[in-house]
Structure formats: structure tokens, C-alpha cells
Amino acid sequence: MRLQGKVALITGSGSGIGKSSALRFAEEGALVVINDLDAAKGEETSAEIRAAGGESFFVRADVTKPEEVKAMTDEIVSRTGKIDVLFNNAGISGVGALHELEEDVWDRIMAINIKGVFLPSKYVLPHMMERRSGSIINMSSCIAEIGLARRASYAATKGAVLALTKSMQVDYASYGIRVNALLPGTILTPFVEDYLKKSYDDPEEAYRSLKTRQLSGDLGRPEDVAQAALFLASEESKFMMGSPLYIDGGVVFG
Ligand code: NAD
Secondary structure (H helix, E strand, O other): OOOOOOEEEEOOOOOHHHHHHHHHHHHOOOEEEEEEOOHHHHHHHHHHHHHOOOEEEEEEOOOOOHHHHHHHHHHHHHHHOOOOEEEEOOOOOOOOOHHHOOHHHHHHHHHHHHHHHHHHHHHHHHHHHHHOOEEEEEEOOHHHOOOOOOOHHHHHHHHHHHHHHHHHHHHHHHHOEEEEEEEEOOEOOHHHHHHHHHHOOOHHHHHHHHHHOOOOOOOEOHHHHHHHHHHHHOHHHOOOOOOEEEEOOOOOOO
8 A cells, every 4th residue: 555644635636647646556555635716526536536445535726816815725624633645636627828828717817727836736735835745747748848739838837847846946945845746648548538529620639649549559547546546645755856757658758
């Protein structure tokens, strides 16, 4: 059991990669706090963990709202006494070349994908600092390092998360806290299915074409990223600090 006795908070874990990571962390013994904006999906993930014999509860909070994030952190610490792992996973996609993009769409993606990493970190860090230990995993993307058509706003957020990760690591290393980033390629989740539907006349054809861009010949699955998140959460990655971890089927180097 790689996370026995640990308490892990995963933002946006009602769906996709977050959900898959929550199920995997619970299998390895963690008490997993599920967070999501969508209460029905979050409650469902948490109930699934409990039904399988694991420990979990759900806290609804919008990661862009400081008062909700603070209340969530306070509730977790009062119920469990600590937070060992924070996985800043919640995020949304953004499609559109910059000249077509409305300002409110830009503001929303910046808020969820960047401020949504800042706020949970801001409120969880003091508890980790007090206990002089913790692992923070920030969700970046391989798009931080490659150009993709009509994805500039999204790419900007994921580049920011990668830069944030490295500087956070410098600030908190002396407290025994590790901060690393995940850089997935294209992973088949509701987020990508939605992107394909909204962006292409023929989503099936778009899916086939996306597959040819991977050295692996197929898109990734949420479980592939969950396994990497588990590694960063656990002591097995104790010598990784401020590192980007690619799970991309070879899309960056192909
Ligand atoms: P998803 O849409 O399946 O899940 C995201 C979850 O975040 C949803 O349940 C949603 O309700 C929640 N959420 C959105 N806004 C929130 C908010 N303000 N507060 C709390 N929860 C909120 O998406 P996914 O594909 O699992 O993506 C998860 C993360 O992985 C995102 O940060 C995404 O950018 C990143 N990522 C995904 C891929 C991919 O190909 N799927 C690739 C690279 C990075």
C-alpha cells in the first residue's frame, strides 16, 4: 500500500483523470477527499471509493473562489487532521485563435487553470509547512512545450502551471514539501470528447487523426495519468522536485 495513512485532496475529481486518480489513490490506502464544482459527479466518485472498501468524502468547492477553497481546507483538516497530498487537477479546455476569443472566455480559463492551482496551494501549504512534509502535484500539459492550433489560451495556462511548479518547489523545499508537474498528452476523457465534438464536423475522423500524432498509435487513458500521479504522490518519487513528468504517448518527441 503506497499511500497507507495518507490524506489526499484531488481537485476536479468528479470526472476524467481526477476521478481515475482518486480511485487509484484509494486502492493504495489513502483517504481521498474528492473536490468538484459538480456535486453529483463528486459524490458519485466518493461513493464508488467507499463501495470498494476505501475511505473518502466529498467537498464541493469552486477552486477559483478563495472563501470556498479556504472552507474546504478547514473542513478537511478538522475531519482528518492533515493533508499529505494535494493534486491540483481541476481544469477546463479552451479552443479558439486569439483574435476570435472573447475576453470573458480568456478570463475564465485563466481563473480555473491558474488561479485554481494558486488558491488550493495557498490554503493547503501552511498545513504541510507545519508538518514539514507534503507532495503537491500540479496539472500542466505537454501543450506547455509544443504549439497546437487554436489552443493558445489553454497553452498559456499550462505553461504558467509548469513555471509555477518550479518556483513553488524552490520556496517550499526547505519545509520537506515536493512540488511536481504532470504533462499528459491527449487523454481520452469527457474533456477531450467535448473538445472533439465542438471543434470538428466529424469527431470520429478527428479522433483517428489525433491517434496518428502519437508514437503510441492511440490516445492515453485516464488510468495512465493516474498511475503517474500515484508515483508523484508517493515516497517512490522522493528525489523528484520541481520536475515535469510526461505521460504523452510520445507526442512531444514524435
Ligand atoms: P474532465 O473535464 O473530465 O474533468 C475536470 C473536472 O474538473 C470536472 O469534473 C469539472 O467539473 C471539474 N472542474 C472544472 N472547473 C472546476 C472548478 N472551478 N472547481 C472545481 N472543479 C472544477 O477533464 P480531464 O480531461 O480529466 O482533465 C483534468 C485535468 O487534466 C485538467 O487540468 C486538464 O487541463 C488536464 N489535462 C487533460 C488532458 C486530456 O487530454 N484530457 C491532457 C493534458 C492535461
